[in-house]
Amino acid sequence: MVVNRKAIRLLLLGSLLVLSACSNNNTAGKNKKETSVVTQNIKTDELKANIGKDDWVIVDTRANDAFNGWALDGVKRGGHIKDAVDFSADWLKVKVDKQDEKLTEVLKSKGITTDKNVVLYDANGKDAQNVVEYLQDKGFKNMYKYDVKEWAENQDLALEAYPNYEMLVPSSWVNDLINNKNYGNPYKIFEVSWGDEAKDYKNGHIPGAVHINTDEVEEGPVWNRLKDKELEKFALRNGITKDTTVVLYGADSMPAFRTAVILKYMGVTDVRVLNGGFTSWKNGSYQVEKKVNTKKSVTAFGTVIPANSEYIIDLPEAKAIQANKNNGTLVDIRSWEEYTGKISGYDYIEAKGRPAGSVWGHAGSDSSKLEDFRNIDNTMRSGSEILSMWEKDGINMDKELAFYCGTGWRAAEVLFYADVLGVNNITLYDGGWNEWSMDTSNPVEKGEPNKK
Template sequence: MRKIQKWPFLLLIIFCFVSLLAACSNNESSKDTKTDNKKNGTDVKSISTEDVKSNLNNEDWIIVDTRSNDAYNGWPIDGVKRGGHIDGAVDFSADWLKVKDKQLDNKLQQELKDKDITKDKHIVVYDANGKDSKEVAEYLSKSGFKNVYQYDVKEWAAKNELPMESYPNYEMLVPVSWVNDTIKKDNDGKPYKIFEASWGDEAQDYKKGHIPGAVHINTDEVEEGPVWNRLKDAELEKFALKNGITTDTTVILYGSDSMPAFRVAVILKYMGVEDVRVVNGGYTAWANAGFDIEKKENNKEAVASFGVKVPANPDYIIDLAEAKEIADDHNKVSTLVDIRSWDEFTGKTSGYDYIEPKGRPAGSVWGHAGSDNSNLEDFRNLDNTMRNGYEIQKMWEKDGINLENKLAFYCGTGWRAAEVLFYADVLGMKNVCLYDGGWNEWSMDPANPVETGEPTTK
């Protein structure tokens, strides 16, 4: 009988045991990296930069920026090397999950649908702080989404060869963190002014609390009834001098509602102020960030000279005569764009208790707005920050607006259209302006051609 060789047999047992341990270790490691949120009750996987890159143009995948709207627009926030968003990414900010609204979940679900974030796709949610993507991933998981991956965009931003996009003039729309830094650093010596804009002398919201150092502007300081056009140029210059504004002043505007701030901002740009900023999300964004709030009323500080002849940017705001030329443009190189609700555009309502006529200037094109004359849901996110600019432009193109044309925006009396003009400017659109008088002025003269009902052609 042959003797069994013990050493080879023992080595074989040891080898098998070591292999088994290695396999268990690899499986556990794979589990940790691919489903690293299992312990938090979500089924979310991590993903590498290479995998994000390889699936960037895969229609079965969608890349979602979960950071603040400011970061998406272009601000380098949370330590990213480059500001902006991954080329082609949609936005679904974690900030939207915190909005106080009884219909919030329904609105969030509609946002997912509108952005084509669907359960049949692989969804990459990214941020730069580890918190935003986690919150959105958890929301998606609770909503029944399965194929969700988390990613740290700092890795992408650190590689210059990987494509990122920012709006050309994103700095016009500022995050509250930038305002806070500007106050603390005194803007590196450059003159700046902060204004809270609203209608009315009493300024109740301002008195309840405002950004430190802010001065109140009543919109009556820049416009007057019954048309509610901007004041004459000489009066606007007096307004600027009274408020300490020159052509070189960095002007930062905000409000409890942002619409009046955009109205003042557009008029200041028309006058010739070179650096006009509006706080993205308004006073609510400031309060939600937990920054200091001041209650004492700050006085206006006058200056002696504006620095340039007003208006230095006259084409930024146009009046009735030019609006009529645009509406009657048979060459189709310019467009009068209506920034009112659909019911206002089609003539079901005038939108205002002090405007009786209903309809629209003949030849104008609907550019969307919101539910009524006080809202701009079509241009704002759930937290009242600026809507994704590519979605805005896609919406306009769908309704037959040629983005290569000269676009003159109007509304009822200039507020809504001013905000949309500012957004168009943020997006880098060159040939854009405000028709100041809007429907209010147009409707005052029966000789001006008017249309009602749904347009027959786009």
């Protein structure tokens, strides 16, 4: 018999490959079984009993709007469970540089750690599971899921909502507004940005939205709001009365907040900002249009402007607050480098420093950022975290708080957030550092403040 050694070698090699594959598959299955974490549903009574315990953390995985107070996904009452922290499943979809590194830092800051029992709740049966799978890859094992609808149905169980959460609206609410599901005042939707070109607007916007150029509400060189008579013309030209529900948004939300604060100062009683900006609208897969909608004017605003004059103050009032620190505080919403005078933060502002006696209120990494007040998807950060941050800064909430930045944009957004949270006696110092630094007689400080 002739032995085909080549055929035998191939046969033996094939057998080894099959055995190897089987061995690898069995090992993979064994490892998968060993690393798989089985989460179980937790009952309401057990959840209630463990709230506040050091080795337990309650995590709201829903959209930020639900945490703030909106009743979404069929929940009877909006808001979050007491002592719950937020870690939205939406944040896992955000594409940013060093996303996982940033989310890992968020977990740590909120006390969501592997040594704790972690309860993750939602209302749609999806959000909690998505976060479970993310945490499982990070070594979390003791995880439980909970349907918050059960909690919301029991009126004896408290849910915490921000006093003015309705000022920040979800994209679903705006969509309902467009489709006549919200009944109330006449409404206007505006996309806000700087410049006449309106590139973002023309690339696609919320149906029916009209573009507002921030030059319509403020002017240089100080970049304060326009005079009251000019603001009235702006309102009439854009069809805004004191009774109009005004919804504002943008590719970046900061110009929208700037305009929102000015409208509230003027006397518009119902001003809303889309939480998370235009990105939240696109993530909701709602319709987008590209046609340029024209402004439709009205003949009367309905009240004398400003009807809410205390919402924005100018240099004389800011100097009075600076001179009497027992009654009020100038709160600096700029980067630490700007606050301490290392940089001015602006190419058109030469002076460096801060108004003497002002307190740092945090901001972001540069003059166009507000990471300290925003989540990774640019929605508003947890209110308890904002207030805790200010408490550590030594900001007394019982005093009048006048927020300022360089020219008013960052401070306007933070003022709006403070309003959402129900902080009283708050205002925007419109001129900010730009105006303060123009008069060399105004007291200025640099460097790190003295801690007393």
